[in-house]
Amino acid sequence: MASEFQLPDPAPVADLPGSAEELEALRQADRAQLAEALEQQIEQRLAAEVERRVATEVAQQVKAILEQQTLLRHRMFGRSSEARAGQGRLFNEVELETASDANEDDAAPVDRTQTKSAPNKPPERRRGKRRPLPPELPRVETVVDVAEPERQCDCGTPMVKIGEEVSEQLDIVPMTVRVIRTVRPRYGCPKGAHAPVTAPALPRVLPRSHFSAGFLAMLLTVKYVDGLPLNRFAKVLGRHGVDVPRQSLARAVIATRKALQPLFNLARDHLLDSAVIHMDETPIQVLKEPNRPPGSDSFMWVQRGGPPDQPVILFDYDPSRSGKVPGRLLEGWQGYLMTDDYAGYNAVARREGVEHLSCAAHARRKFVEAARVQAQGKAGRADDAIAFFADLYRIEREFKDASDAQRLQARQQRSRPILEQFKAWLDATRPVVTPKSKLGEALAYLARVWPKLSRYIERGDLPIDNNACENAIRPFVVGRKGWLFADTPAGAHASAVIYSLVETAKANGHEPYAWLRYALERLPLADTVDAMDALMPWNLHEQDLAMNLAACE
Numbered sequence: 001m002a003s004e005f006q007l008p009d010p011a012p013v014a015d016l017p018g019s020a021e022e023l024e025a026l027r028q029a030d031r032a033q034l035a036e037a038l039e040q041q042i043e044q045r046l047a048a049e050v051e052r053r054v055a056t057e058v059a060q061q062v063k064a065i066l067e068q069q070t071l072l073r074h075r076m077f078g079r080s081s082e083a084r085a086g087q088g089r090l091f092n093e094v095e096l097e098t099a100s101d102a103n104e105d106d107a108a109p110v111d112r113t114q115t116k117s118a119p120n121k122p123p124e125r126r127r128g129k130r131r132p133l134p135p136e137l138p139r140v141e142t143v144v145d146v147a148e149p150e151r152q153c154d155c156g157t158p159m160v161k162i163g164e165e166v167s168e169q170l171d172i173v174p175m176t177v178r179v180i181r182t183v184r185p186r187y188g189c190p191k192g193a194h195a196p197v198t199a200p201a202l203p204r205v206l207p208r209s210h211f212s213a214g215f216l217a218m219l220l221t222v223k224y225v226d227g228l229p230l231n232r233f234a235k236v237l238g239r240h241g242v243d244v245p246r247q248s249l250a251r252a253v254i255a256t257r258k259a260l261q262p263l264f265n266l267a268r269d270h271l272l273d274s275a276v277i278h279m280d281e282t283p284i285q286v287l288k289e290p291n292r293p294p295g296s297d298s299f300m301w302v303q304r305g306g307p308p309d310q311p312v313i314l315f316d317y318d319p320s321r322s323g324k325v326p327g328r329l330l331e332g333w334q335g336y337l338m339t340d341d342y343a344g345y346n347a348v349a350r351r352e353g354v355e356h357l358s359c360a361a362h363a364r365r366k367f368v369e370a371a372r373v374q375a376q377g378k379a380g381r382a383d384d385a386i387a388f389f390a391d392l393y394r395i396e397r398e399f400k401d402a403s404d405a406q407r408l409q410a411r412q413q414r415s416r417p418i419l420e421q422f423k424a425w426l427d428a429t430r431p432v433v434t435p436k437s438k439l440g441e442a443l444a445y446l447a448r449v450w451p452k453l454s455r456y457i458e459r460g461d462l463p464i465d466n467n468a469c470e471n472a473i474r475p476f477v478v479g480r481k482g483w484l485f486a487d488t489p490a491g492a493h494a495s496a497v498i499y500s501l502v503e504t505a506k507a508n509g510h511e512p513y514a515w516l517r518y519a520l521e522r523l524p525l526a527d528t529v530d531a532m533d534a535l536m537p538w539n540l541h542e543q544d545l546a547m548n549l550a551a552c553e
Helices: 020-077 213-224 230-239 246-272 324-329 343-349 360-372 381-398 404-432 438-458 467-483 489-507 512-525 529-533 542-552
Strands: 276-285 297-305 312-318 335-339 354-358
Touching: 213 230, 213 246, 213 467, 213 489, 213 512, 230 246, 246 312, 246 489, 246 512, 246 529, 276 324, 276 467, 297 324, 297 467, 297 489, 312 324, 312 489, 324 343, 335 343, 343 354, 354 360, 354 438, 360 381, 360 438, 381 404, 381 438, 404 438, 467 489, 489 512, 512 542
Parallel strands: 276 335, 335 354
Antiparallel strands: 276 297, 297 312
8 A cells, every 4th residue: 555655765775974873863754754754645545435435335325315206296286006117017015005996917027128228108198998897796677668649650660670779877875873672572372381482583693783793794804994083983874763872783793703713713724734824914093992092003813815816905003113023923923924115024934844935025015116217218227126036027928827747847947047137136236236227126135036936836835925914914904094093902812803804705706795794694593513614615605605595686
């Protein structure tokens, strides 16, 4: 380092006249002069280096602020999907964007050979055709006929019917609120020789309540499926001439949750039999959580598993977000756990027999954000990463309905080479990108989760991402926009149980109200585990629910 500094050349000592003392004094003066010159140059070099580093740091901070401003502006005023020209629709973060439904188009492929060219013109939107009305709906026919005098031809011949014009419109009859009056005659001996006899009361899910199984099924449906707060449902009932306080509705929800708890327990047993479990968490606010301020965030933990034809979705409330919660929920389970990169799942992942998978969609979203802050109309390295993901998702979509063996073969033969190219690109790109930029953050995240992200090709039944769990959270997040918070922990636990069962019913192809009514009507008679298991959504056919609804009319 000393060779970088320019120092004055001292005069040769042998050429200097004078005594030894004078020569030593000259040497001391030369040393002082050298030290002073060296110190000045060091200070100048340090000042220049500090100035350079400060300028670099300021430039990076300014770039980060501008990127953040661009993303915030897009979230406030941009399109709700992660669309870019030529890239199709990408995945949405459910906590940020709950308005758009996830579907297969979210993983639209991108041709990596076009990422360096000008963006393609977005396709023109085609006008959709009007869908026919469901044929199973009842029809009320109204005939609008031609008047009798107009059915006489000018030639004097009566006209005959040669066809008809038919149009159909949907019609809604407002909700019918009725009272089911159950009469049990009481018989007694005129002579008083025997005590009076009465038929036993029919078993009901809430024996001492004014609410029938049908009312409770509708109550749970409007709150947990349609996202309608209880006070609004009370107003709906009021418009139909029925005054039911919100507190009564809330107590009915909590009491019904206790009745449904055995079905929830069976669903958990079914979940823990799964080889693969998805898991995620989302905030919920509980106002009267003991020893916590009302504004504190609690959490709803969501798990999804089961075979493809018997899916199960479970919600579990806990005030904590610590790793102890997934440890408690997955106690004794072994298999593949798919999560995001939240460190709270690491303790479970370290257990013997648990293999940790990481979500590709989460990694992809970070490159989508990096692409949004690129120069308008220009492609960059973020687009290269998005194209790699698109190639991987194209294969998954192509073999979506294939067998596990076929999917495994495709992953080994087609996905593995893409992953190898992707990893080589990641290793080559990361050193040349500023770490504090959005692209640098995306690269760092991908490098951190890569060992868990690339494991899905080991088997044919492993998922590439955690979107199945995020889609299960979506109805809860949408409902939370309406009811905002839970009043007590009991209400939060009730919400967890009921959300679990209605979402599991939906995942198994059942209309939630139809399944709830069927289950609540028969639950009081289910006195064995087998009888309760028969009420689980995967053990029922749609015809059973339809016939039950028809019998109630």
